[in-house]
Amino acid sequence: MKEKDKRVLVGMSGGIDSSAVCIMLQEQGYEVVGVTMRTWDIPSHFSTPGQSQPDEVLEAQALAARLGIEHHVADVRKEFKEVIVKYFIDEYMSGRTPNPCVMCNPLFKERILCEWADRTDCAWIATGHYCQLKDINGARYIVTGDDSTKDQSYFLWKLPQDILKRMMFPLGGMTKTEVRAYLASKGFEAKAKGGESMEICFIDKDYREFLKEHCPDIDERIGAGWFVDSKGLKLGQHKGFAYYTIGQRKGLEIALGKPAYVLKINPAKNTVMLGDADQLKAEYMLVEQVNVICMEELLRCKELSVRIRYRSRPIPCQVALLDNGQLLVKFEGEASAITPGQSAVFYEGNRVLGGGFIAFQQAIKKIAAENQEKFNR
CATH class of the missing domain: 3.40.50.620 (HUPs)
Structure with a gap:
């Protein structure tokens, strides 16, 4: 050398x-x-x-x-x-x-x-x-x-x-x-014999406290909003959409007589949709800001899987490229709590083919129905 x-x-x-x-x-x-x-x-x-x-x-x-x-x-x-x-x-x-x-x-x-x-x-x-x-x-x-x-x-x-x-x-x-x-x-x-480091190096406690500290006007900018069900019916007030994440069950501070999970967040309306665990399951997912080494390789991959959060198991899937550059992901295994902002990382076996950010999932059923012919198998 x-x-x-x-x-x-x-x-x-x-x-x-x-x-x-x-x-x-x-x-x-x-x-x-x-x-x-x-x-x-x-x-x-x-x-x-x-x-x-x-x-x-x-x-x-x-x-x-x-x-x-x-x-x-x-x-x-x-x-x-x-x-x-x-x-x-x-x-x-x-x-x-x-x-x-x-x-x-x-x-x-x-x-x-x-x-x-x-x-x-x-x-x-x-x-x-x-x-x-x-x-x-x-x-x-x-x-x-x-x-x-x-x-x-x-x-x-x-x-x-x-x-x-x-x-x-x-x-x-x-x-x-x-x-x-x-x-x-x-x-x-x-x-x-040393210990492990924190997963998020700049947060000492809860991310909500961090948001309040660094956005002191957060409650004025967002403020209280409504918990709603899947039909849009109001269930009670929440503290502001920024304090919740998809799949969250604890800390909702609302009594519905049964376990409730965050299903969707609508920042435009400041609403947080609640429902049961089954409603978190998904057949499809939209991914944006995609970065892959070879798009053709990703689209034709026969043994493709995707991880939708760190340490989650890879889920077998197919992908289709939409005209707007997003990927439509069709799950071939059980997927739950699709969370906008998190990463979707694609694998062929143990090799990373690329990834993208999980997008908001509006009109996902309609988009999936219109693009079925794009899936490769």
């Missing part, structure tokens, strides 16, 4: 996974450069009074010093607020349920890693994601990690080819248990 080809930038969070990546790549002969992003400060990130840097930065710096690797801190709090936090708030204020990790990886973290890789003359970028890569016909595909309980391929469907072709996922062929054992065997017993 040429000198630059030996340099790899590792996104270091100070946690178990990125620490293992650094050690592993060093052992493989790479010159490791670490960068830790300071994205958002919350009290739980600071262990001692007067601490100037969050725990993850201090832990990453300590590991870098111990391994003798170059380390940088990227203070990107301003950009993170303007891009990811704004997206998160805007989605809820539009009646959708966001998945900030899906947006953060391509739009933010990997973009910044690319910038730092160029700045530090690194050919490669490595992270601790539990997924793998496979090259087919000149394209690079994401493949699920061997540890199905930790697989993170769902979050990465928006990554473009130019970034994927610089990426390394050294942990993709390992289980979390194996990673912990590896760290311990290298003399990092305390690190190996």
